[in-house]
Amino acid sequence: MELLKKMRFPKRYSIILLTFICTSVCYLERVGFSIAYTAAADSIGVNQSSKGLILSVFYYGYVVSQVPGGLAAQYVGGRRVLLFSFLVWSLTCAFAPLDAGKVNMMVVSRFLVGVAQGFIFPSIHTILAQWVPPHERSRSVSLTTSGMYLGAAGGMLVLPSLVKYKGPQSVFMVESALGIMWSFLWFRFSSDPVRSEHPKAAAAGFGEHNLPVSREKKIPSAGNLRRFTKIPWKKIIFNLPIWAIVVNNFTFHYALYVLMNWLPTYFELGLQLSLQDMGSSKMIPYFNMFIFSNTGGILADHLITRRFLSVTKTRKLLNTIGFVIAALALMAIPLFRNPSWTVICSSISLGFLALGRAGFAVNHMDVAPRYAGIVMGVSNTAGTLAGIVGVGLTGRILEAAKSVDMDLTSIECWKNVFLIPAYLCIFSSFFFLLFATGEKIFE
Numbered sequence: 001m002e003l004l005k006k007m008r009f010p011k012r013y014s015i016i017l018l019t020f021i022c023t024s025v026c027y028l029e030r031v032g033f034s035i036a037y038t039a040a041a042d043s044i045g046v047n048q049s050s051k052g053l054i055l056s057v058f059y060y061g062y063v064v065s066q067v068p069g070g071l072a073a074q075y076v077g078g079r080r081v082l083l084f085s086f087l088v089w090s091l092t093c094a095f096a097p098l099d100a101g102k103v104n105m106m107v108v109s110r111f112l113v114g115v116a117q118g119f120i121f122p123s124i125h126t127i128l129a130q131w132v133p134p135h136e137r138s139r140s141v142s143l144t145t146s147g148m149y150l151g152a153a154g155g156m157l158v159l160p161s162l163v164k165y166k167g168p169q170s171v172f173m174v175e176s177a178l179g180i181m182w183s184f185l186w187f188r189f190s191s192d193p194v195r196s197e198h199p200k201a202a203a204a205g206f207g208e209h210n211l212p213v214s215r216e217k218k219i220p221s222a223g224n225l226r227r228f229t230k231i232p233w234k235k236i237i238f239n240l241p242i243w244a245i246v247v248n249n250f251t252f253h254y255a256l257y258v259l260m261n262w263l264p265t266y267f268e269l270g271l272q273l274s275l276q277d278m279g280s281s282k283m284i285p286y287f288n289m290f291i292f293s294n295t296g297g298i299l300a301d302h303l304i305t306r307r308f309l310s311v312t313k314t315r316k317l318l319n320t321i322g323f324v325i326a327a328l329a330l331m332a333i334p335l336f337r338n339p340s341w342t343v344i345c346s347s348i349s350l351g352f353l354a355l356g357r358a359g360f361a362v363n364h365m366d367v368a369p370r371y372a373g374i375v376m377g378v379s380n381t382a383g384t385l386a387g388i389v390g391v392g393l394t395g396r397i398l399e400a401a402k403s404v405d406m407d408l409t410s411i412e413c414w415k416n417v418f419l420i421p422a423y424l425c426i427f428s429s430f431f432f433l434l435f436a437t438g439e440k441i442f443e
Helices: 002-006 011-043 048-064 065-094 102-120 120-131 134-165 169-189 222-227 233-237 238-269 276-306 311-335 341-362 363-367 370-404 410-437
Strands: none
Touching: 011 048, 011 065, 011 102, 011 120, 011 169, 011 238, 048 065, 048 102, 048 238, 048 370, 048 410, 065 102, 065 120, 065 169, 102 120, 102 222, 102 238, 102 370, 120 134, 120 363, 134 169, 134 276, 134 341, 134 363, 169 238, 233 276, 233 370, 238 276, 238 311, 238 341, 238 363, 238 370, 276 311, 276 341, 311 363, 341 410, 363 370, 370 410
16 A cells, blocks of 8 residues: 555646646647638638638637736636636537638637637646646646647648548537547646645745756745735846747747648648648648657756756757757748658758747746746737737738739749748747846746
């Protein structure tokens, strides 16, 4: 019996696993909508600019709820906010019909799903800040966020066939069913940390000696956090290390959302290749993100806990490698007219972007563990604006190309679609090198 107690699965691992499944389901929904809507829209001849509008409406809702999501998680509790938001978007998908001809209905439903999902990532960062010790931080956040890519990979593999045989609406029903199932698991198995055993830096104080930083800095308890009302907004908004996170979050999501929403169109119209005919190769870019995200997290924790590099140097190294190689791969995509090389280049690009998350994406907890959810909300607001700008702009770029009688199979139509995120990656990597830090800057 004593042995069984010692072998008991730590509660924080259950929380991390559930948040991993959470992000998987969320991104399966996003990829699923792109696939289902593209099929429905193409069947009735919706133009590229209108498609860009509908695909970007989600991000308008998403951007509205990022900072409120961080505040709600801070004061109400991340666990409760996460459950509520998941139920809202799942039920919206269940009851909203997919009709590409009914633009107003599509706009409203996608906006609501965006608002609901906007609460999710600030809540997750608040929860992980409560449960995860610093020496497990990189790999825990990387594992949780890698669920996004596994969900996207699964969606790209399974959902095109589901659309083909059961119709676009079937995607909505599958997504809502998965969302409701996850909500039940979260309600049943999640919990807040026991304050007497897991105060907020206690979970964050586990193994603090493993970090090459000052032991004199302590993080406040969960109880003190809930009672704390003054948010240092001025310091958050005018702090260059925070802006380093924000700028890189914008760029990461610009590249990710453009590829996620427009890669199916590029294969269908640019390369004249049906997604159904691509087999399992269409999931490779997202599966690559899953592998690289976890590799980056494990590598970052290893470099930090073994004291090979400081937290600051580790974050900058992985962020720079990830974003620079991703930029080169993005530049190469329009140079190849072969589907196999397109898959390879997009896989390299997305994979190294995911590796870069071990730099900027974990940095919220380094610089502001007490306000991780709020800083994540601010940062993810920028990332969501990238979705609005990038997805909508791509539709306008393609529509403008058509207006001057350019064929969408032409390389010139698609060159700027991939070069813009490539240049952003290079700029962001230098910005992070100059201004980022791994030290705690908020007491």
